[in-house]
Amino acid sequence: MDWAMLLQLPSTLLGILAVLALLFALVQLVALRQRLQARRPVAALLRTLFLLVGLALALVLAGAGWSLRGYRLLGEEAPVVTLDARILSPQRWAVTLVWPDGQTRVVGVAGDAWRVEALVLKWKLPALLSGLPPLYRLDRLSGRYDDPAEEASAPRTVVDLRQAGAFDLVALARRHPDWLPLVDTVYGSGAYLPLVDGGHYTVSLMRTGALVARPDEDTAERIAHPL
Template identity: 40%
Template sequence: MYIAITFLIALLALLLVFWGGKVLLKGSWLLGFIRGTVGLALLAAALMIVLVAADVYSYRNLAEEHSVGTVSFEKLDEQQFMVSFADADGITQEFQLNGDQWQLDARMLKWKGPLARWGIKPAYRLDRLSGRYLTLQDEREKQRTVHQLNGSTYGVDVWGMLRDIDPRLPLVDTVYGSATFLPMEDGAVYEVKISHTGLLARPLNKQATSAMEQWQ
């Protein structure tokens, strides 16, 4: 019985191959299909290139160390803070962070080989702001908070794709730069700067300086 069923299925497959071959061998249909497929492929490639260009455009040129913004804190409750991040363009975003310390992360593209020799500078895009607890027990038991600052708006993540291909690409390095975790304190204000080595945060007022001294 199973041999007979197998034979019938094989016969049906052969009939489908025969009918499909007759359809494909019709010249006008085949040429139209090829033209349509090539045209759609070219349109898809063009759309992908546009999306890649849009994602790359979201990165900023990094010629030398400069400020990327300020981070200020308002205490809401124990281990809960309202954080205001004002970037270099003066655009302010507010987030609630839980924990004792904060960290700002950025994605960096560092060009190598001929691209570097042509004078193309590294680029960066601020990525996320996160909080952390001091004790291991709090880290395990309490809610952690991470907020996205800038993402890949158009669904194409060039940095992620390059990193997935190979971390040792000949023309570019995909680097994740992070400011060291620093204490959150009511009224504290920090300035965040970026250089070729990553992010660096410095206290801007008495509250931030005092918090860092106590933490160290």
């Protein structure tokens, strides 16, 4: 069986097969003890072989199921924020942010594109595969110019998205890494897309800790074919 086929199997099925393989190994262990008591070395050797095969198969199936669960978790995405853009004047925009809990905020952005940045706390592999998702804290929303010369000289907008007074586990992990031994790293992640009038965008966080920005179908069409 190749890995492509294995990844299509549900992890629960692989777990059940691992339990069955383990039961097979236990049956062989009982049979091995009986053969040894009966002083039948050849039969005992055969049961030993079956026992090792059963144990190896149980370990492989259990490991495959665990790995498959981990890969599925890494493929999940959590919604972070949605953005709706409305043009005010050339390179000046009103952007409405909507959080998953329904909180909204309207801010002004200058430039040709928007960029969202966040701090991400990523767990070490055992905690990640067990289902513990990465943590994040939105940091800022800023405008971005297509022309590097404009980026250096034109007015810039940076909007602070941090929540004042909130308990900051990300900052705690950076200042006192020994307090949280399961933390792998804390790093910045960002995503940006061009601004279009009436554009609608979604930002989500993958379990790998990467921010992903996507326009809806109509917005993507206008980005690809600007007027």
